[in-house]
Amino acid sequence: MIKKTLTFALMDAPYESANLTTAFRILDAAARRGHAINVFAYEGAAALAFTRQSPHPNPVHGKNLAEENHPTTKDQVAALLAEAARNGGKIDWVNCGMCVDERGVNEFVPGTRRGSPADFQTFLDASDNTLVIPTK
Amino acid sequence: MAKKSLNIVESAYRAVMEEQDDTILWLVAAMQGAGGSHTVVLRGNAVNYAIAGQGAPGLTVGEWKQSQAPRMDRDVADLIENRKIPVYVVEEDLAERGIAHDELVSGVKLVSRRALPRLFAEYEIISHW
Secondary structure (H helix, E strand, C coil): CCCCCCEEECCCCCCCCCCCHHHHHHHHHHHHCEEEEEECCCCHHHHEEEEECCCCCCCCCCCCCHHCCCCCCHHHHHHHHHHHHHHCEEEEEEEHHHHHHHCCCCEEEEEEEEEHHHHHHHHHHHEEEEEEEECC | CCCEEEEECCCCCHHHHHHHHHHHHHHHHHHHCCCCCCEEEECCHHHHHHHHCCCCCCECCCCCCCCCCCCCCHHHHHHHHHHCEEEEEHHHHHHCCCHHHEEECCCCEEEEEHHHHHHHHHCEEEEEE
């Protein structure tokens, strides 16, 4: 299979919309195929890789911490990076620096990095295709 | 004495995979547990929450697997059976989506659009989510 370079721009914050579920599914499929993936995490999406996210128990569900096994996007980001590496690909995950500063989420999953719109421009110029999943 | 509160839920399936539930049904259940007196009306796309037998496979990202995927029908049934929260669905919104009444979770009540004003008059607080 021909390996492509794919860029994704994400904008939604964690726990706000179904857009990120769709994005993670697409990213997972691309990572399993070993494509070179770029992610520009913009606006609320800059919090996706924030390492201080923590799961919680859910008294309404009647479940403790382990039973609820609440998803965190930081774990999903880490799993994506690992999946890409396992399949010979790579993910360059850039967290928009100013977005991160505004939100106080300047602690990232290892393997992701701080960046700027210039990184996104570089991604656009170097990619076979780009998918923007904007917030609405 | 808690104020009677009617919660009209219209936004549907927003972030349910990440939250493993609907945040408004969750909020209403939690407030009922805190002594509230709540009722739910499902309208628009949210009428789909009342269809029995639905569910989503858990999300998989690399080796991370979701084990507690949301089940909206289960959550609607929980409101009705365990929390004693009446749940209405708007009949016309069901019909527009081709959803038959016998597809619904047991205990869900039907309300027509024309009957909504009379229902509203029974409540002190009406919240449209």
